Amino acid sequence: MNRLKRIFIAVILVIAGQSAIAAEAEVGGMFNLNVNKKFNDYFFVSFQNHLWLDHNFTKMERYMIGVNLKTTLVKKHLFFDAYYYYRYRNITDSENTHRYQFGLSGGYALPKVKFSAVSKMESNHIFLASEEYFNNTYYWRNRLTIIGILKNNKKVSPFGAVEVFNKMNWRKEFNKEHGYINKKGVELIWLDLGVDYKINDTFSLTFTVKEQLNLFIQRYSTMLGVACSVNL
DSSP, rough: HHHHHHHHHHHHHHHHHHHTTTTTTTEEEEEEEEEEEEEEEEEEEEEEEEEEEEEEEEEEEEEEEEEEEEEEETTTTEEEEEEEEEEEEEESOOOOOOOEEEEEEEEEESSSSEEEEEEEEEEEEEEEETOOEEEEEEEEEEEEEEEOTTTTTTTTEEEEEEEEEEEEEOOOHHHHHOOOOOOOOEEEEEEEEEEEEOOSSSEEEEEEEEEEETTTEEEEEEEEEEEEEEOO
């Protein structure tokens, strides 16, 4: 119990510190609901709902629904993933996006720490409500997560993660007309620090602080997240 208290105190201090650092930048929140079904050792499905708020929790940044299909290639270590998401955003214009992702994920556990990684290609088909134009953007996304294994408390798992978004293309004329950045290369870096809390075999909660760094426009933002996972 003392160790659990120290973990939660540390997370609270990190959240407070990150909020203070980001006082002059954008601060928002992420609220996720994941419903997972494991059919056997080789096939998994996850249905996901995402709501993101920005401008100090006063404006919806995005709403997303999606599904992740996962199949085992090497038992317990390597998987093939296929994702589909529908995303709605209303920033400078109303955007409707169909997002497709394909890639590999895997992990390896040591006595005190577990490593997991995801590498996937992403295609975004973005439609602007006020115009006939659409924009296709492509990313290669790579994420590495380090998860702590607590010997005397299997319900709590602190973690840290980094995800890199490598932009693969641009549409010069479209981007010029809409004020988008005409660049390739690493556009975004996400840094996550959080805790997974397993309530029981069915329910778990995740608390996260996410730093988003946009290298193209030299902008950063902080997102405070809460996620609930349900295992059927």
